[in-house]
Amino acid sequence: MSVEQNPLAMRESEPFLEPGHTYASVTDKIASVVLTRPLGLGWLAGFTLAFSLVMLLNVAIGWLIIKGVGIWGINIPIGWGFAIVNFVWWIGIGHAGTLISAILYLLNQKWRTSINRFAEAMTLFAVACAGLFPLIHTGRPWMAYYMFPYPSTMGIWPQFRSPLIWDVFAVSTYGTVSLLFWFVGLLPDLATMRDRATSRYQQVIYGALSMGWRGSSRHWHRYQSAYLLLAGLATPLVLSVHTVVSFDFSVAIVPGWHTTIFPPYFVAGAIYSGFAMVLTLSIPLRKAYGLEDFITLRHLEQMAKVMLATGLIVAYGYAIEFFMAFYSGDKFDVFLANQRLHGPYAPYYYALILCNILTPQLLWFKKVRRNIPALFVMSLIINLGMWLERFVIVVISLTRDFMPSAWGRYSATFWDYATFAGTIGLFVMLIFLFVRGLPAIAIAEMRELVHQESHADGEHK
Amino acid sequence: MSEHRSHLFGVMGEFSTPEELVAAAKKVREAGYRHIEAYTPFPIEGLSEAVGFRWTAVPLLTLIGGIGGGLTGFGLQYWVSAITYPLNIAGRPLNSWPAFIPVTFELTVLGAATFAVFGMLALNKLPEPYHPVFNVERFSHASTDKFFLCIEARDPKFNLAESSRLLQECHAQHVNEVKDE
Numbered sequence: 001m002s003v004e005q006n007p008l009a010m011r012e013s014e015p016f017l018e019p020g021h022t023y024a025s026v027t028d029k030i031a032s033v034v035l036t037r038p039l040g041l042g043w044l045a046g047f048t049l050a051f052s053l054v055m056l057l058n059v060a061i062g063w064l065i066i067k068g069v070g071i072w073g074i075n076i077p078i079g080w081g082f083a084i085v086n087f088v089w090w091i092g093i094g095h096a097g098t099l100i101s102a103i104l105y106l107l108n109q110k111w112r113t114s115i116n117r118f119a120e121a122m123t124l125f126a127v128a129c130a131g132l133f134p135l136i137h138t139g140r141p142w143m144a145y146y147m148f149p150y151p152s153t154m155g156i157w158p159q160f161r162s163p164l165i166w167d168v169f170a171v172s173t174y175g176t177v178s179l180l181f182w183f184v185g186l187l188p189d190l191a192t193m194r195d196r197a198t199s200r201y202q203q204v205i206y207g208a209l210s211m212g213w214r215g216s217s218r219h220w221h222r223y224q225s226a227y228l229l230l231a232g233l234a235t236p237l238v239l240s241v242h243t244v245v246s247f248d249f250s251v252a253i254v255p256g257w258h259t260t261i262f263p264p265y266f267v268a269g270a271i272y273s274g275f276a277m278v279l280t281l282s283i284p285l286r287k288a289y290g291l292e293d294f295i296t297l298r299h300l301e302q303m304a305k306v307m308l309a310t311g312l313i314v315a316y317g318y319a320i321e322f323f324m325a326f327y328s329g330d331k332f333d334v335f336l337a338n339q340r341l342h343g344p345y346a347p348y349y350y351a352l353i354l355c356n357i358l359t360p361q362l363l364w365f366k367k368v369r370r371n372i373p374a375l376f377v378m379s380l381i382i383n384l385g386m387w388l389e390r391f392v393i394v395v396i397s398l399t400r401d402f403m404p405s406a407w408g409r410y411s412a413t414f415w416d417y418a419t420f421a422g423t424i425g426l427f428v429m430l431i432f433l434f435v436r437g438l439p440a441i442a443i444a445e446m447r448e449l450v451h452q453e454s455h456a457d458g459e460h461k
Numbered sequence: 462m463s464e465h466r467s468h469l470f471g472v473m474g475e476f477s478t479p480e481e482l483v484a485a486a487k488k489v490r491e492a493g494y495r496h497i498e499a500y501t502p503f504p505i506e507g508l509s510e511a512v513g514f515r516w517t518a519v520p521l522l523t524l525i526g527g528i529g530g531g532l533t534g535f536g537l538q539y540w541v542s543a544i545t546y547p548l549n550i551a552g553r554p555l556n557s558w559p560a561f562i563p564v565t566f567e568l569t570v571l572g573a574a575t576f577a578v579f580g581m582l583a584l585n586k587l588p589e590p591y592h593p594v595f596n597v598e599r600f601s602h603a604s605t606d607k608f609f610l611c612i613e614a615r616d617p618k619f620n621l622a623e624s625s626r627l628l629q630e631c632h633a634q635h636v637n638e639v640k641d642e
Contacts, residue, residue: 176571244567
C-alpha cells in the first residue's frame with residue numbers, strides 16, 4: 001500500500017496536530033488568542049474596513065426603504081437581480097460549516113476537529129447575510145412576517161405549495177439548527193474560558209454563557225448523545241437546504257431553470273463554495289494567530305481535495321445542463337444554451353467556466369495543494385466563480401424568456417454593488433469579532449485529539 | 462441553605478490521566494460506593510459506565526421532538542390548505558401532500574434538534590451557576606488538564622477518612638474536601 005492508502009503510515013508521516021502538545025498547551029494556545037492577546041494593528045485595520053462597509057450597508061438599506069426597489073437594477077422581466085444572486089451565493093457558502101461539523105463527524109474524520117468551530121461560525125454569519133436579502137428584496141422588510149403562517153385577521157394563509165415558502169422554512173430551520181449545533185459545541189469551551197478568565201467582566205460573560213458546565217461524566221454522556229444526534233439530523237438538513245433553494249428555480253418552467261439536475265448540482269456547488277470560503281478564512285487566521293500547529297498543511301490539503309471533488313461534480317452539472325438541452329430538443333432550452341455561449345452575457349459564462357472548472361484542475365497536483373498562496377488565490381477565484389454561476393442562472397434565463405417581446409437586459413446599479421459589498425463587510429466584521437470573542441478552535445475536541453494521538457503513538461512504539 | 466455552617470458535599474481526588482481516573486472510578490464503585498461523579502476536560506470513553514451511568518433519555522426525547530415536529534408540520538399545511546383556506550386551482554386536490562413534504566421534513570428536523578439540545582440541557586439541569594464542586598480551588602483544572610473523581614457525602618457508605626484513603630489508594634495526586642456553603 002502506498003502512503004496515501006495507509007492511514008497509519010500517513011499518521012506517522014504527517015499528523016493532524018504537531019507533536020509535543022499537551023492538554024494544557026492546546027488550551028493555552030487557543031484560549032490566549034481571546035483572553036490575553038492585545039488587539040493588533042492588523043485586527044483594528046481589518047475591523048475598521050469591514051465596519052465601514054457595514055455602514056455602507058446601512059445606508060444602502062436605508063435608501064432602499066425610503067425609495068423602494070427602483071434604486072436597484074431590476075426591471076420587468078428581470079425581477080430577480082443581485083438580491084437573489086447574493087442570497088444563493090451566501091447560503092451556499094453557509095453549507096461548509098455544517099458539512100464539516102456533521103457529515104465529517106459521522107464519518108469519523110479527525111481533520112474536522114481544528115476547523116469545525118470557525119467553519120460553523122462562518123456558516124452562521126453567511127446565513128445571516130443570506131437571510132438579509134429575502135428580507136429586503138421586496139423593499140418592504142416590515143411586511144416579512146406575511147411569510148409565516150399566523151392567524152391573521154384577514155383570514156389568509158401562506159401558499160404551502162410554493163417553493164418560496166419552503167425556502168422560508170428551510171433557511172430558518174437551517175439557521176436555528178446551525179446555531180444550536182454551534183452553541184452545543186461551544187459549551188465546554190465556554191467553561192474553559194470562564195475558568196481561565198482574569199477580568200471580572202470576562203468571568204461574568206463566559207460564566208453566564210457556559211451555564212455552569214462542569215464536565216461531569218453524566219453530563220458528557222448526554223452531551224455526546226445529543227451531539228451525535230444533532231450531527232445525524234444536520235446531515236440531511238444541510239443537503240435539503242440547497243435542494244430547496246434549487247427548487248426556487250427548478251419548479252418554475254423558465255428555460256435553464258426547469259431541470260432535475262439542479263438539486264444535486266446546487267448542493268455540490270454549495271459545498272464547493274463553502275470550502276473555498278473556509279480556506280479563504282483559515283489561511284490568514286492560522287498565520288495571524290500562530291495556529292499552524294493545529295490547522296496544518298494537511299488540513300489545507302484535505303480541504304483542497306474536497307474542493308476538487310465537488311468542483312468536478314459542478315462541472316458535471318454544467319455538462320448535463322448542456323446535454324439535456326440538446327437531448328430534449330426543446331427549442332427554448334436549446335436557445336438558452338446558445339445564449340449562454342453567444343448571448344450578451346457570454347463573457348460571464350466564460351469567466352464562470354474559467355473560475356469554476358479550469359482553475360481547480362490545478363488541484364490535481366500535490367505541489368499546488370500544498371502551496372498556501374496558490375490555495376488562497378484559488379479559493380478567492382472559486383468564490384468569484386460561484387457568484388458568477390448564480391448570476392448566469394438568474395440573469396440569462398430571465399433576460400431570454402419564451403417570447404422575444406419579453407426579452408430584456410439587466411445591469412446592476414451602484415446600490416446593488418453597495419448592498420453586496422456591505423454584506424461582505426458584515427460577514428468579515430462578524431468573523432473579526434468572533435475570533436477575538438470566542439475560541440476559534442474547539443478546545444475540548446483538541447484535547448480529545450491530543451489524547452487519541454498520544455495513544456496512537458503508544459501503539460506504534 | 463437553612464443552616465449557615467457549611468455542609469460537606471463530598472471528597473474529591475485529582476488525577477492526571479484519564480486512564481487513572483477510569484481505573485479509580487471502577488475501584489471506588491467496586492468498593493460499594495454509588496453516589497460518585499467524575500469531572501473531565503473532555504469526554505472519556507467508558508467513564509460514565511465506570512461511575513454507573515448507562516442510559517440517557519436524550520435519544521428518546523429527540524425522537525419525540527422529531528415526530529411532534531413532523532406531525533405539526535404536515536398538520537399545519539393540511540389544515541391551512543385543505544380546511545381553513547382552500548384554494549381551488551383548476552380542480553387540483555386540496556391535500557396535495559407531495560408539495561407538503563419539504564416543510565414537513567424541515568419541521569421534523571427542527572423539532573428533533575431543539576428537543577435534543579434543550580432536552581440535554583434540562584436533563585443535565587443546566588443552567589446551574591452554582592455547584593459545590595466549584596468550591597475546590599484546583600477544580601478550575603477540570604476544564605483544562607486534570608481529571609477529578611468525587612465521592613459524594615450522601616452515599617450511605619461515605620466516611621470522610623475512609624473515602625479519602627480510598628482515593629489516595631487509587632493514586633490521586635490531591636484529595637480535597639468539597640464544601641457546600
